[in-house]
Amino acid sequence: MGQIFISYANEDTESARRLAGAFEGLGWTVWWDKQIPPGMDYAQVIEKAVNEASCIVVLWSKHSIDSRWVHTEAAVGADRRIVATVIVDETPGEKVPFEFRRLQAVNLNDWTPGVPHAGFELLANRIRSILNEPQRPVEPVVTGGGMASWKDALTSWGKGSQRGYRIGALVAAMFGFGSCSEAMDMGDSDMLLGSVILLGVAAWLLHMGRKPA
Numbered sequence: 001m002g003q004i005f006i007s008y009a010n011e012d013t014e015s016a017r018r019l020a021g022a023f024e025g026l027g028w029t030v031w032w033d034k035q036i037p038p039g040m041d042y043a044q045v046i047e048k049a050v051n052e053a054s055c056i057v058v059l060w061s062k063h064s065i066d067s068r069w070v071h072t073e074a075a076v077g078a079d080r081r082i083v084a085t086v087i088v089d090e091t092p093g094e095k096v097p098f099e100f101r102r103l104q105a106v107n108l109n110d111w112t113p114g115v116p117h118a119g120f121e122l123l124a125n126r127i128r129s130i131l132n133e134p135q136r137p138v139e140p141v142v143t144g145g146g147m148a149s150w151k152d153a154l155t156s157w158g159k160g161s162q163r164g165y166r167i168g169a170l171v172a173a174m175f176g177f178g179s180c181s182e183a184m185d186m187g188d189s190d191m192l193l194g195s196v197i198l199l200g201v202a203a204w205l206l207h208m209g210r211k212p213a
Helices: 010-025 042-053 068-080 118-130 150-154 161-186 188-206
Strands: 004-005 056-058 085-086
Touching: 004 010, 004 042, 010 056, 010 085, 042 085, 042 188, 068 161, 085 118, 085 150, 150 161, 150 188, 161 188
Parallel strands: 004 056, 056 085
Antiparallel strands: none
């Protein structure tokens, strides 16, 4: 089983997937319920994974605060003093179940993988302390910095304002490439110029979609 067990509601699968990838990138092994082999008893596999985990990371959200499974897994982690808690949406801290409010939850609602984020670094240090690994200094995140990679902008919708820019870039690129092909077939230089401008707008929108949400 993995060092880290991720507890989450099914609606938060994407958040769990992104965190699992980030943890693995830091050299940790991760277990979450998408790894359950077909035909095996769900409850028994989950119980075994929770009991063998070295650290339990709980993802709180508007969905998981009502999940009996997440409550149970979080309670096991709290009893063993190996739990780290995270808020992955806009749920206020006071909405976290009462028995877990004493555990300081890190807010990762605006976190993007690969982009510096003080909250994620705090979470990583919490996990390091549970695993008895040396902690790392948390670098302050400069406002306006932390651009997402071009790969992230091209392969995901992002969050907040990022999503609007990236959708706009896709629309502009589709029209740009379409009109470019038509202009070349017709030999229309004015239409070709317009398509180049559209592609330039798409590139600019994509760049804007790399900024923090």
